[in-house]
């Protein structure tokens with residue numbers, strides 16, 4: 529099977545330049561009586577959730593949401609319980625029928641799909657990994673993974689061979705003949721993941737897959753997702769209510785509140801330039817130095833001497849890594865790319881990022897800043913602030929903030 533769905537994507541491009549896989553525009557899902565009148569009536573759309581409920585008996589679980597999920601990105605939908613995450617992601621494949629708005633996958637109108645096209649969408653193009661695994665209890669691990677291939681009509685020998693490859697890929701080698709009841713929660717989740725992967729979908733949709741797992745196993749699974757994404761560059765949409773998980777996994781995060789996307793941006797944009805007080809409060813306790821990059825902190829070199837000496841660091845290195853480099857060298861560091869010095873950072877620049885006293889985090893980079901609020905179409909405003917890792921490349925600095933690689937060589941690591 530092909531395990532490199534994005535192998536045609538140039539290794540050097542950025543996520544923002546890639547075509548959208550999912551394109552969502554003005555999407556609404558309203559539960560309740562005469563739901564369709566809500567999106568169409570400006571008087572009703574202007575109401576708060578509580579007012580809408582008392583006036584109409586309706587809940588707008590998704591309210592005028594627009595975004596693109598781009599090829600090869602991990603797109604995280606984050607928000608507190610009841611903010612509309614599951615409803616939004618279920619609308620993508622019409623597991624929940626939207627009330628209004630448009631959804632396209634690779635340009636094809638999802639809302640216009642007939643039953644068989646929808647089945648094909650869910651089976652082959654956008655496979656879902658659920659929190660409660662959805663495994664068949666009487667089947668072995670191997671047969672659970674092969675199940676989706678059986679549904680696709682593949683012969684027994686071929687599907688078992690393919691399933692065995694995927695089982696090994698998710699670290700379950702040796703457990704092929706066990707039944708789900710004989711596995712730990714983490715192992716069961718791996719089977720769920722393997723089953724979704726087996727059909728080689730263009731997009732993997734994860735519905736809070738790890739929230740029932742204990743913290744260590746959860747971290748394991750997060751790393752598994754990072755590894756899979758690094759190796760395959762598969763497009764992923766990941767629901768979570770956990771900010772740390774969102775920051776760790778997401779190339780971009782859509783932060784939801786009361787059915788609306790209050791901000792959509794890279795982890796750096798969300799932490800460095802919160803769109804409003806709600807987001808600011810949400811990210812208040814995030815260690816900024818582990819999320820913000822030196823792009824945010826750098827300033828122009830004061831002299832040719834400053835531009836020519838000092839340790840070299842990559843623009844996407846975190847502030848935390850830069851602190852280490854500057855502390856070791858005892859001098860400002862140069863932010864280098866392709867042998868060019870983009871700027872420099874000294875201890876005081878870095879400290880102001882940590883303290884949150886830098887003028888407005890992200891303001892030094894014209895590409896930075898929030899690009900989304902409310903109903904505005906989001907994510908189309910050009911490249912994200914942080915240099916995006918290309919497909920197949922590990923964005924290891926952000927994802928493993930506690931073990932930064934040394935970043936002090938002349939050739940930035």
Ligand SMILES: Nc1ncnc2c1ncn2[C@@H]1O[C@H](COP(=O)(O)OP(=O)(O)OP(=O)(O)O)[C@@H](O)[C@H]1O
Nearest residue numbers: 559587589607608609610611612613614615616769
């Ligand atoms: N079938 C339904 N009928 C009526 N209201 C619903 C239905 N499903 C969801 N809702 C409401 O829609 C809103 C969004 O629910 P949703 O499950 O999408 O939130 P969520 O962010 O995924 O929450 P959680 O993290 O708890 O799963 C909530 O107010 C919920 O009560």
